Amino acid sequence: MDYRENTRKMLPEELASCIEESTIHMTDEYTCSPEVLRVGEAVVGTLGNFSASIGKAKSKKTFNVSAIVASALSNDEVLRYNSDFPSDKRNILYIDTEQGRHHCQKVLKRIVRLANLPIDIEPKNLKILALRKYTPEERLAIVEYALNIIPNIGLVIIDGIRDFVYDINSPSEATKIISKLMQWTDDYQIHIHTILHQNKNDEHARGHIGTELNNKAETIMQIEVDKDDKSVSVVEAIHIRDKEFEPFAFRINDEALPELVECYSPKEKKVGRPKKEEFDPYRNIPEMVHRQVLETTFANGDIEGYDNVRQTLQTAYANAGYKLSYNKSVAVLKFLTNKRMVVKEKKGYHFMSDYHY
Template identity: 40%
Template sequence: MITKKPKSIPSTKAPLTIPDNDDFSDISIIGRELSLLERAKVDYTKELPPPEAALKVRDEIFGTLGNFSLVIGKAKSRKTFLMALIMAACLGFAKKTKLFGNMHMMQGCLPPGKKRVVFVDTEQGEYHVAKVAKRVTRLTDPVGNSKLENFDVYGARTFATNERVQIIEDIIATTPDLGLLVIDGVRDIITSINDEEQATFMANKLLKWTEENQIHIITVLHQNKGDFNARGHIGTELINKAETTVSVTPQKGEDVSKVEIEYCRNKEFDPFAFRITDDGLPEVDDGWMPKSKEPKGKQSPVDIGELTHAKILQQIKTKIGDKPKHSDVLSLIKLTVTDQLQPIGNTIARDYFTYYMGENAIIKHGKDRSPKAYYTIHPEAFNA
């Protein structure tokens, strides 16, 4: 039997052409994982969009997706009430609420697909955690009794430290529409606030969780009883890595707590204050104005709060050159204190210099009177 050979059908596709200068750099090699170096390399020639805002205050960015922020304050300073305000803003305030007048001071900006807000409380029992959640529902829903579609709440007080971390990781891994995660308080997901290794580990966890999942995390941490520093090594590490750090401080002689930026990578918003109404809800005080920073007379360095000292030194550190001399540091102290506090002359600038030397915030390298002697600046001396 003779079989006929099938006729070949001419191809209608254009022949494949490869440019002479094609290095195939845009084609991944099948079966090979990228190295650490390849994964870390940034193509700075690409047009990268800025990170999306998660929350704004007075039209200035409080936090963005892909970053975390830190709220610090002493015990009973109403930090958790501020968290309720923030979560309500991101979920959407009730249309009938008159809490903010015409200012619209706090604006949730979570984009589509990232509308879910999750609250994790590591300190309080179930009753008080539910009480916080009900504040949020009353701020976002006129009735205040219904379960919010995009709001989940977890209490982690009864779990071990490693289990709390696992709960947070599970929340992030199983919540694809997560936009904002509030962890009140971050101190309870490590075993020691003064362990440098744990502090670094947790800061890196927060950076990893936010970057890889494009969410914003707000963490809450107590300040020390005797000063205004965030507690322990964990406080220092989180301040260094956070996009925004704000403090919550009750105001003497007033029934309000002030919210003020301590450190920020974006343009700072002006301080504002809130009070607790007779209904037990946080309410922004539209008419509140911060007292003037201008002190009466010249303040010595011992009269200044440690957070302010840290900010002064951080600004000096960013402007100082390599191996600065005594005159260089003194000049920048004078300029920076004048900028942040009050006009000072050389005499008070020298007082600041001596004070910082005594606190190991400015360290001299080299022998006295040596032309090779220089100084280094250490703002972290006031965050330890």
């Protein structure tokens, strides 16, 4: 599904207003985003940004997020999470897209118990929505409406960001939902924490939406079952803008609550040459370079033939300072067509100069 088909072109006066609102001035005072969620001394969440938890199935991702919410609910420490939300940002919105009402209620009760609050009283500043039965568009609209009508929201949990798109590998859908996260966090000055599964066969977050999360989130935490003790789940930061925190572990106790494994020691990293990171045209080549290369390559119009366009692009990227092997040039062309920066038409490959990156 290509969401750009329904995109309305902005009027000149709207564009002028956006430019005025977005201009940075020398004389204006800008404050740092309030730091609202920490692990030890490391900042993992600020207002105006979003973070994510990733992990394979049964790694206890929802238990970990329950601890984050309990910390925010009590503005205190739970597991290793410490919250410090301002007094006017104490409301929490929890979105669940996978579980039914019964299991969502179990999550609610778990959060309340972790926060040491009465289990027979509805918490006034926590609202959990079970959106399993709705379509991705409906879920998106419901969350947007909730953000508009619920005052003083500081934290939003989206347990199942994958269910806000139809195709997890669609670049346009991934760009749309990540853009929404950036818009919501900025407009409402909230922190959003979302959950996404990892691929079964590697450590990457699933789909194109996982790639976008890795590129845009301020913190990505991985929850992984300990290889030596399957009852223990380990939490570590794999991408973080602040300093890294020491990995910690938790297990589920007899009361079905996550509890800290006090004597856990992080496993030593393997000695030897680190595994080389896989080439990623999005991460390894700046958007400015992509545009420059495309404008040069397609200066004389469309190009016929796959091999012809691949070789021409390979030469143009080399001239821009990025020497590509055959395999990397194939990966770049695939990336450009997936992003619809280049489209294949009857008359050949065409550069879409108004692409949405």
